[in-house]
Amino acid sequence: MSRFDLTEYDRCTVEAARRALSAAESVNLLDGSAMARMIGRLEVAVERLIEMVDAAPGADVVRCPAAHPEDLTPCGGPVVVTIIDKQDAGADGCEHHAARMLASITGAHPVAKPNAPAGVAARVFRAAHHTHPFAWLGARS
Incomplete structure (x- = not known):
């Protein structure tokens, strides 16, 4: 039994956070640019997880304008x-x-x-x- 009732969007958010964390393990610590990008991705992943936990049931999730309404996947970072x-x-x-x-x-x-x-x-x-x-x-x- 699951601890939380997760929507498909919530599951995608959690999976995106897992992928970001996994990718962080292989970042070259001597590459400042790569580190900055990874820190940004991790910040976004954590923000999305916090929004997911803090959101009121049925609340709208703010996503980038390029996200199709039927596309339930979470944003992959800031608008760039x-x-x-x-x-x-x-x-x-x-x-x-x-x-x-x-x-x-x-x-x-x-x-x-x-x-x-x-x-x-x-x-x-x-x-x-x-x-x-x-x-x-x-x-x-």
Whole structure:
């Protein structure tokens, strides 16, 4: 029996925190940039877990604008890119949801936010290349 009644979104939040913690074990401690990124990811993971525990039942979870309403996965960090489509419309997003959005829109491209880490747009582009379009649909797509 579970200690808590977790929603699918809560389970995704916990899994994202586990992945962030696991990834932290392999960070090069001499690479200041990698350490800073990892600390940021861990901060976000802990914030999400605290929000999950402190949230009132039925409360809305704030997610990045790039997250599709049917996509229950938690954000993968702060908003770092804008996905621009063919009509020059854009949506800001975390790396995770921006990659999912980019994979689902033909002719779109990522643009890094001014204070984003170096190379973030390239990472989102590569992640989108390895992401199925409309990944949140799972077996329905």
